[in-house]
Amino acid sequence: MTLIKVLLALYLALVSGYSILAIFRKRRIFSSISGAALAFGLGIGAVSVIQVMFLSLSIKITPLTMIAAFFVVSLSTLPITLKERKLPGEKERSRKPGILPLIIALLLAVQLVWIIIKTFNYPIIDDDGVWQWGLKAKIIYYSNERGESLKEIAPKMSLTSNGNHPLLIPLAEHYVNVFAGEWNDLYFKAIFPLFYLALLGIFYGYLRRFTGVNYASVCAFLLASLPFMAKLATWGVPDIALAYYHFAGFVLILLWMKDRDTGLLVLSAIFSALSVWTKNEGYPSAVINAAVVILFLFTGGRDVGAVKMKKTAVVFLYTAAVMAAILLVWCYQKSTGVSDLIVNGRTFILERVNENTGRIPYIFNQFQKQMFGAVNKWDLVGYLFVFSIFYQLIKRQKGPEGYILFVIIFKIAVYAGVYYISPLDVKDHIDTSLYRIYLHIVPFILLYSALALKDIAAGLTDIPHPR
């Protein structure tokens, strides 16, 4: 019975995600797979925002109040959904799947079954999953039972490690247990394999549009089969969610660059904002996405087409949305009264920062080990990336690869910079986090490689560029 309630909770989140997506959706842009993947992330975002509103107004979160909120969301988007249904959809391409996508779907199904078994075999036990994210969710659960408001809950987060970190994941975990009707250390872990699937869905959906089913499914399989990616989908840590939100926000920008549909940009801003609300690493992720938009609009010689007149407005709105998200999350973080472990009064003491120059070789070495040192675990992404860069330099293909490379370099630079200024013991800090934050970069690396090498796999890329 509890399982049915949990499935209902997840289903309702997905439906509300679809309702929100309907506002921006253009049938020709999202396939059913990438549409579902986006709807899931939007649904979890909606779940989290609705709960923040309820907690701020001291409204007790129950399945009934959540259903009422979903009803309001769905109802308010109903006219747009109905209008959308009447629109002629894009003429479906020949969708007869070949043998290769079917084999890959089968392999992915095996992988997914094992991930689900592993996820539910243990209660949440990873250090960060327990002490940081799980405990935050548990605090919210018991506080909500007592009818406490967000103002009363926020200071209690000091009981957790990194007490000031954002709440998207704890609120999603809390939501699942509210529907379960009891605190259960198992069921709420369901959201993590779903984020894994959603990330694959976005990755596959984007590539499928530009390279075809065969090539996209092969590349999605490469991403899905990475051992650390599958592991992190079972541990109950939100890195897979952050990787998803940032990647989805970025892919929507790439789609906007092609289609010039402002709706896509708004949707991307929402995903960027949700990445800020997922983890502290979401701050640079959202800023990077805004930087990509600015870069695209203001790099000389580009035909900016329909948005030419609104260039400044677009940049202003996107940046404002990201800044608003950052400000809101920052306000919440201040309300916890917990100072950040990394960015605090000790971080920018010039003398201490200057002393850290000795860290540079160590940080560099750890990054290269993370990217190239796990050959025995079949992590060849780093090598594929280097090969793709050289191939791209020789071929000089035109496409979004430059922007993807920009994001990868920016992210690596930001993370390396944080390790450089961190007041924590750098060895300890890197040991406990680098393998997780690498996951935030890997989908970009694989997307870059997939696009750069697509003409090597010419027999697989069966769809020419649509525009």
Place this chain on the structure above:
Amino acid sequence: MIPLKEKNIWIYVFILVWASIWGRNLFVDIKKDWPDTKKLFGRPVEDKWEYVFGGDLYLFLQNVKKNVPEDSSFTLIDGLEHFKRVRAEYYLYPRTVSPVAGYICVYGREYTVEEGWKTLYNRDRKMILRKMT
């Protein structure tokens, strides 16, 4: 069926090699986890916690749960490794750990009896629960 163009044969070889090694890794992973999976699959969450904590610690935590009311705080004196302590604190929430509290919970350590505290549970003087009187 996708036509196997001559120039793309090595791509299929690459996919085949990648998939084989992925399959091997998955098999090794499944083999490694199989005993735990067999033991825990479909079991209630408390059985899984018992397995994670180990019998002794789980028994102690059950006693803490039974004797320390929710929303109270307790002092935890233990010889636990960091990750076990973190899990124990999480497991016991909404009971919270505090250096000064109305309950003292001792696990895995010798502890001298003081006056003014009532013993609620004592096993081999290494698992003790006391309440301030």
